[in-house]
Amino acid sequence: MVYTQEKGSELTKSLQRVMDKKNNNSMYNFENFDRKALIADLGQDKLLEYLRNMLLIRHLETRAEAAYLQGKIGGFFHAYMGQEAIQTACVDVFGQNNWWITSYRCHALALLTGASPQEIMSELFGKADGNAFGRGGSMHLYSDRLLGGFGIVGGQVPIAIGAALSIKYLKKKDETAICFLGDGAVAQGTFHESVNLAVLWDLPCVIVVENNKWGMGTSVNRAVAVEPIAENFATCYGIEGHSIDGMDILACYNGFKKVHESSIKNRKPILVEVITERFRGHSVSDPGLYRTKENLKAAMENDSLLRLKLDLIEAGFLTEEQYKAFDKEAKDQIVEVVKNAELSPNPDPIVLEEGVYKEED
Ligand SMILES: Cc1ncc(C[n+]2csc(CCOP(=O)(O)OP(=O)(O)O)c2C)c(N)n1
């Protein structure tokens, strides 16, 4: 169900007002934490590592988006811009050595779980040295422990449950299967069938719903019957549920730390909803006419990257000049990988059938 309205029409504005009201964060039971104590606890090095990871993701997508608009990249392109704090904190808290899986919005998770900026960029350009040898593009990135980005909404959830079953079967006590999906995927049967099975079989998985409030052009309020999502559905399934503020990396760290401890201790499924914002349209070809400028502006003013920067400056861990240097460093690295990707060769058609399942294999 996609609804689009003429830009700035009265109907768009009045629907947005209703959605803004419903999207009120006060419905979530976010956990309180001592901000200053957590900053001191995490320390300068860790927090600067978060900042630099988030800058790298932001620059990678910004440059790739520009290349797409210049016609240098084809296919689909879904930016993770706005949501970076979630996976940055989650991968760090759990460690790469788990099974990871997500939707088509997969650039950041690939980078954070070990794919290099170069192989990601070359993949977007469809080049032979790309992450999937130029065959997958933006939606299908992998790393040793990332089972992929998936284009079928909710299609990754049963695969995550399979990965969790393998962890249980192999008695790997410190590994978890972590599955990211969007709010729109919660309305899919695969989500409920998978959670049901995970609960029945006590599987060590964490299902993370990244609620960016939109499934293409449909507001979450018009697509999912109950909110908060995790708090309600976790109760239904008799499992642990958490709501986390995804626009604050400290809240993400704090929330995922608790989730990780519980996952290792109890080895049961956990449902998490992270409330976040999408800074771009659904994909690069979506101008987002269903959303008012005011709503988007407010979302972008709440940028987790800027919030982290301010926290770091306030803590005396960062100066404006150092921030500019980190920003430039990330930008320069990405400019370089774009240049290389442009120069990389196209895949040789002779290898087209390699890596494809065939009966005789
Ligand atoms: C089974 C299926 N139905 C419909 C689509 C078309 N589609 C692609 S993305 C999308 C919206 C998903 O929204 P959400 O789960 O909130 O993820 P987000 O894009 O916000 O990250 C839809 C309906 C699809 N890819 N697969």
Ligand SMILES: [Mg+2]
């Ligand atoms: Mg969504």
